[in-house]
Amino acid sequence: MTLPLTAIVNARLAGRPGLYRVAMADGRFTAIDAQADSQSASADELDAGGNLLLSPFVEPHIHLDAALTAGEPRWNQSGTLFEGIECWGERKAMLSRDDVVTRAEQTLKLFAAHGIQYVRTHVDVTDPQLTALRAMVEVRERVREFVDLQIVAFPQEGILSFPGGKELMTEAVAIGADVIGGIPHFEFTRDYGVESVKWLMDLAERNDCLVDVHCDEIDDPQSRFLEVLAAEALSRDYGSRVTASHTCAMHSYDEAYCSRLFRLLGKSGLNFVALPTENLHLQGRFDGYPKRRGVTRVPELLDAGLKVCFGQDSIRDPWYPMGNGNLLRTLDVGLHACHMLGMERIDTALEIVTDNGAAALNLKGYEIAVGNPARCMVLNGATPYEVLLNQSPVLASIRDGRCLVQREAPVHEVAGWS
Template structure:
């Protein structure tokens, strides 16, 4: 059993009993039975964090073969095009596996990774398929066939995407705004949807990741999803052009997206850095309309996008860091909005991955969870607490002892600083 934990939406402390790697019962503290797996010591137990958008094949390559001097999306793509010439299977496996270790230590046990398939040899994809198998007992890894340099506008793009589907990816990707023309962009989405539907896969497109207010492929993606067989199974990632749409079009778009059932993934760390590079002042935030789309009933999640690569040279694979930056960027500072931001790295992100009953801190669900030294989601985000315990399929895989700060202040005895306050939610 796991004992003495707080639960979101429930008062008091609770014990969690585990049988056959699943949650058997959740009972008031002191009533649980079984061998002790973890003592939460009053910490907050949550379903594990979920990463809905990262590029594991590019992680840990910042500065190779050169730094992205301008910091722009376009130079990042150019630098990666140079770096991928030297890709080897082991290179990708080693870097991706190391970052997955970081994710697991931070309590992220479900990850969706986009993998560049505009490579005739599909070196990175084959490597990531091996990684997916290697980590399956700890981390659930979904792979997206991502055509970084386009489908229609790249030689043999459709054929490479088809090969990726046959290799065994989980999700089909696209990048319509990067295609040569709008017509090519629309056609690329039609090809991606066709492949996804024929192979029974999910769809997740890099969509409108540009500051051009005329980039409006998200309406095409949403309409294809609603009219085809991928309602609730399709995702538009980034959609940063939405930050430049006028009010009248935004109002129409909210209706289109809400009835389509698609998901949106915003990547605040990377896009705050990449977007607005062509602006003087005022500079645009370069984020999707997070608050407005949530209010319209659209599912929105927060992701990393990059961890130490040509597009974003920082990062530790912490979902709580993503949530903190997302709150500031999207102005989600109401207490209910902060709680919603926590959902955007947990159950809202789980909806993006279409996890269903394989996710959640409920009886009969897998015994995978994190325990945070915090009293609430607000507290965890504000203080950026690292999990004291990470449990994957009933196995304790990571522990982080809490380390108090002791302060010596003039004319006072040494005291412990916890960065807490009784008025905090």
């Protein structure tokens, strides 16, 4: 770790005109002052160069236990969710503590280099030995200087449909899972799916845990477990602590049903995670033309006052063979897929991978504000529009007053072209 910084100068802050000096000491922000003009940075200060200073990126949905396993033991040739689950079932039998720790840390290092300081990982607990879960609890401690890691107990093959599923979920919480997961649309029957949602909500309440459910990740418009999750969250007054991930079936719901559903969603206060790159790849596999793209109704949810964030879901695993750890890539794809390139959407787009992700993870002290931990990043651009146009890695990532990453803005030159 580098020596601590005393300030960031010549920074632009979202929604505020002009330049700012952001001071820090003992790992916390101590002052945020407007600058009359540009200032020179001293040896213990960072010059933001008139670029945008934001809170760190949040990766709200990743599967670190499966990261970097694409092609092992075979490739998902059909590109479907279901063949991916089959491939993972074969790879899961080969897991070891060292295997999981090595791949997870390699992926988290990639994330940290892209300004991500908060990560929620779903870890498959349909493994009687809970090998990956135990390893990830260890990883969480090993990386805490660089990344805050939340662990979801994720029943990849179901809670009721997998032998001993309830017991494994309960044990996962005892071992150290922070968040209760589920996958109701993959249970054997709708009744099982409904029961699994009620059961996982009970487990969360008993253990004071957050909730993040893989919900309706399917093109079937009859998959309607989101309404079950939202009703449970509302009845328990738990909505701000509950996240619905994927909700792909909403892409296929008719308008009459959605008008009723959105009334419930607004009352529930759920958080949502959309996974644009993954679901553009996985959904619509059973369609002729036109093919559904399967990304949930992001602009409609935002317009309803709900928090929606984007995540990467996979990094080179049986479900998705691509991924480079850069959330700006995911944001760019999502904005295109969801018809969100109007300037009003662009102006607030970075909130989708920062503030809204923080809401899903229920983070406290996340904002750049006096007294909060001095965690932030400098992006390449003075405005969200410029940042999205540039699509370049973060220029700096600061954690508790120390600079984890610092790089120069790319210069586009062609030899002989003046």
